[in-house]
Amino acid sequence: VIHMDYNDYIDNSDYDVEYDDELYDFVVARCHVAVHIILKYIDKQPCRDFDQTGYKWLMNCLTGNEAKCHQMFKMKPYVFLQLCNVLQHRLRHTRHIRLEELISICLMILGQGTCNGLVQERFQHSSETIHRHFHRVIKHLNIMSIDIIKASNHTFSEVPRYIQQNPLYMPHFQDCIGAIDGTYIQVVIGGDKKTPYYNRKVVTSFNMMAVCDFDLLFTYVMAGWEGVAHDTRIFLDSIHQQSVNFSKPPL
Secondary structure, three states: OOOOOHHHHHHHHHHHHHHHHHHHHHHHHHHHHHHHHHHHHHOOOOOOOOOOOHHHHHHHHHHOOHHHHHHHHOOOHHHHHHHHHHHOOOOOOOOOOOHHHHHHHHHHHHHHOOOHHHHHHHHOOOHHHHHHHHHHHHHHHHHHHHHHOOOOOOOOOOOOHHHHOOOOOOOOOOOOOOEEEEEEEEOOOOHHHOHHHEOOOOOEEEEEEEEEOOOOOEEEEEEEEEOOOOHHHHHHHHHHOOOOOOOOOOO
C-alpha cells in the first residue's frame, strides 16, 4: 500500500493544470499559423488579376502609333525589335515571360524612371520577378555594349568624310575624331550616401561623359561618377586609365 499525503496530491494537480495550459497555448499558436497559411497561400485574393497582360500591352505599343512606343521605351518599334533580335542570342524566354516583355520591363524602368510597384501593375508580375529580370537584362546590355560602343577605326588613319567634304573644317580639323559632352542622369540614392551625388542643381545624379563620332555613333561612355564630380576630373581620369579604352586622335 502506497500512502500519499494531501500535499503530494495538491502538487500533482498543479502540474497537470500547468501542462494543460502549455498544451492549450501550443494548440492555439498552431491554429494561428494554420489560419495564416490558408489565408495567405491557399485562399488568398489574387493581386495581379488585370485582364490585359504585360505582353498584350506591349504588342499594343509596338503595333499602334509609334509615338506611344517611343514615349514608353525611348525608341521606335523597329529599333525595339532590332534590339530583341540582337539579344535573343544572349537571353531566352522564360516559362511565363517572353523575351520582348523582358526587354520592355528593363527599358521602361530605364527610360521612365518607373518604380518597381508601377511596373508590377503594368506587366502583372511580382516584385521579385521584376527585380530579377531587370538586372538580368541590364547584365547582358552591359556585355553587349563592349562590342557596340567603340570606334569603327581605332587607328583613325582616315579623315572623317564629314570633315573632308566641308571646306570650313578641312584641313583645320582633319585630326578631329569626334565630340565630347557630359550630362546628368538623375538617380535615386538611399540612406546617408546622397551627399556626393548632389549636382549643382541640387539633384542626386550621375555625371556621365560620352564621345560620339561624325556619324553620330557613340564610341565611348563613362558613367557612374557622382554628380558632384567636375567634368574635367572625369575627362582626365578617362584619358589616363589604360583599361577603359578611351579613343585618342593620332599624334
